[in-house]
Each structure stands twice: as structure tokens, then as C-alpha cells.
Amino acid sequence: MGELEGRKGAWGYVAGGMGGVSQAIASAAAAHGADLFTEKPVARMLLGPRGEAQGVVLQDGTEVKSKLVLSNASAQHTFLQLVPPEQLPEEFLQHVAQLDTRSPVTKINVAVDRLPSFLAAPNAGDGRPLPHHQCSIHLNCEDTCILHRAFQEASRGEPSTRPMIELCIPSALDPTLAPPGCHVVSLFTQYTPYTLAGGRPWDEQEQNAYADRVFDWVEAYAPGFKASVVGRDILTPPALEKIFGLPGGNIFHGAMSLDQLYFARPVPSYSGYRSPVPGLYLCGSGAHPGGGVMGAAGRNAASVALEDFKRHTGLARGKGWWLS
Numbered sequence: 175m176g177e178l179e180g181r182k183g184a185w186g187y188v189a190g191g192m193g194g195v196s197q198a199i200a201s202a203a204a205a206h207g208a209d210l211f212t213e214k215p216v217a218r219m220l221l222g223p224r225g226e227a228q229g230v231v232l233q234d235g236t237e238v239k240s241k242l243v244l245s246n247a248s249a250q251h252t253f254l255q256l257v258p259p260e261q262l263p264e265e266f267l268q269h270v271a272q273l274d275t276r277s278p279v280t281k282i283n284v285a286v287d288r289l290p291s292f293l294a295a296p297n298a299g300d301g302r303p304l305p306h307h308q309c310s311i312h313l314n315c316e317d318t319c320i321l322h323r324a325f326q327e328a329s330r331g332e333p334s335t336r337p338m339i340e341l342c343i344p345s346a347l348d349p350t351l352a353p354p355g356c357h358v359v360s361l362f363t364q365y366t367p368y369t370l371a372g373g374r375p376w377d378e379q380e381q382n383a384y385a386d387r388v389f390d391w392v393e394a395y396a397p398g399f400k401a402s403v404v405g406r407d408i409l410t411p412p413a414l415e416k417i418f419g420l421p422g423g424n425i426f427h428g429a430m431s432l433d434q435l436y437f438a439r440p441v442p443s444y445s446g447y448r449s450p451v452p453g454l455y456l457c458g459s460g461a462h463p464g465g466g467v468m469g470a471a472g473r474n475a476a477s478v479a480l481e482d483f484k485r486h487t488g489l490a491r492g493k494g495w496w497l498s
Contacts, residue, residue: 227453248427249440269441275422303346331371426465447475
């Protein structure tokens with residue numbers, strides 16, 4: 175799974191952190207004459223007399239007009255909050271409202287003062303990263319019984335007692351992310367319920383109790399890990415929803431299940447990138463083929479939008495068009 179520069183099964187870390195991807199896209203767009211506006215919340219879609227997208231209206235009332243609109247927001251946010259319901263087919267609205275956006279993932283960012291040393295592959299004497307430090311490391315997945323038990327617990331609204339953990343150490347490849355000798359560790363834990371049993375809130379006490387449990391398991395594989403921690407940032411599904419506007423806290427804009435992948439994404443009646451609103455396209459993870467840091471949805475959406483634009487205007491590529 176995965177490919178990097180023609181190498182099957184390879185993954186890549188972004189120099190300087192994941193924000194480098196967005197910065198690279200922004201720089202490329204600006205180099206081609208795009209105007210970028212950030213921290214400008216969109217209130218609604220600006221529609222023409224035939225219901226076609228003609229731009230957006232910001233929360234401060236500013237109208238930004240355009241011939242096409244590409245939305246990188248989730249399908250639920252785009253169609254349930256920005257477009258008037260009377261502009262959309264009833265069946266389409268029902269499908270969008272019923273999308274499964276439940277997220278089972280909690281992300282914990284950790285700062286440590288030394289490189290984790292695993293029982294299965296202890297560190298070298300010089301403290302330098304070994305090959306396994308530069309890969310994705312999976313814990314608590316020795317057999318399917320462990321995974322199934324964790325899933326059952328989460329289904330009951332309880333954080334799993336033995337969650338599956340994906341551990342990455344990007345600073346093992348990119349020393350700019352941490353001071354010399356120190357590292358950053360990213361923990362992705364599976365089988366975290368969005369809603370806790372009994373209506374308990376994901377408050378600070380619950381978050382810290384869960385993070386402590388996760389750290390106990392990392393400690394079991396890498397003794398000394400807990401003592402090396404100098405700081406941590408806990409992002410449960412509700413926190414991911416609140417901070418990043420992700421419905422259900424799902425980083426993929428919807429569950430990556432068989433009924434919501436490929437040509438069933440975002441919904442079977444409108445798979446791909448076009449929407450029931452002429453001139454409005456979905457280009458984020460909620461579109462075909464699904465989520466992941468690959469850019470496929472955005473690239474494909476841009477190609478479809480350009481084809482439609484040229485067909486409707488007769489303009490050649492690179493002449494007189496602009497996208498918002």
C-alpha cells in the first residue's frame with residue numbers, strides 16, 4: 175500500500191511537517207496568479223438565476239464571484255450548510271445526511287527528549303535512528319482477537335482497553351522538527367468512540383485517562399517512553415471536529431467503508447466530483463476515490479472542472495479562465 179516516486183509500498187514524510195503540503199500548493203497557485211484568502215469563513219453559496227454556482231458569500235457579507243466553485247470542505251458541510259436545500263434533489267440530500275462520518279481515531283502528538291527504544295529492536299549506542307524508526311510502527315495488532323475486542327469495546331461507547339496504535343517518528347527523518355536529541359512522535363489510535371457510554375463528555379479528564387492508557391501500552395513495547403515525554407496534544411474525534419470542522423471528527427470526510435468508496439463517493443447518485451448544482455464541484459477527501467494524502471480527488475476534480483468550463487465557454491486551456 176502506498177507509492178513514492180515509483181517505489182511501491184513506500185511512504186513519505188513532508189519536510190517541516192504536514193503543513194508543507196498546503197504551503198506548496200499555495201505557492202504554486204500564487205505563482206500562476208491565484209489570489210489566496212485565509213481565515214475568511216464562507217456563509218453560503220452564491221447562486222445565479224438558474225441555480226448555478228456563481229461564487230460564495232463570506233460571513234462578513236463580502237461576495238466573491240467566480241465562474242466555477244470547487245469545495246474542499248466535506249460533502250455534508252458543502253451541501254447541508256452552504257447550499258439552500260431547495261436547490262438540491264431530495265434523494266441527494268437524504269444520501270448526504272445519511273453519510274457515515276463516525277471516526278474511530280484519536281491523534282496524540284508527543285514531544286520526547288530521546289528516541290524510543292523498542293524491546294524488539296533496541297536502539298544503537300549512539301542514539302541515532304534505526305531503519306524501523308523511519309517507518310510506521312504498529313502496536314497491539316499481534317492477532318485479530320485483539321483488534322476485534324477493541325472494536326467491540328468502542329462499539330459499546332468505551333475507549334478500547336488495548337487500542338491498536340500506529341506510531342510514527344517523523345523527526346527521525348526530518349531533524350528540523352525537534353531540537354537535537356529530541357523527537358516528535360505521532361500516535362494514531364484506533365477504536366475510539368465519538369460518543370462515550372452514558373453520555374459522558376470527552377472532557378480533559380477522559381482525554382488524559384485515555385492518553386495515559388495509550389502511553390502504558392507504548393511503554394510495554396518501548397520501556398522508558400513515558401519518562402521521555404515532555405509534552406502531548408490529545409485530539410479525540412470531537413476535538414478533531416471542533417478544531418478542524420470535520421464532521422464526526424473523520425479526517426477522511428466520511429468513513430472509508432465499501433459503501434462509501436470509489437464510485438459511491440460522495441453518494442451513489444452523484445459519484446465523482448460534479449454536484450447537482452451546476453458549476454459546483456467537490457474536490458476534497460469526501461469525493462472519489464477517498465481520503466489520504468495523495469491529492470487524487472483534487473487533481474481529478476480540477477480536470478473535470480476544466481473540461482466543463484472549456485465545453486461551456488469554448489476557451490482554450492490557459493486563456494481567460496480562473497477558478498475559485
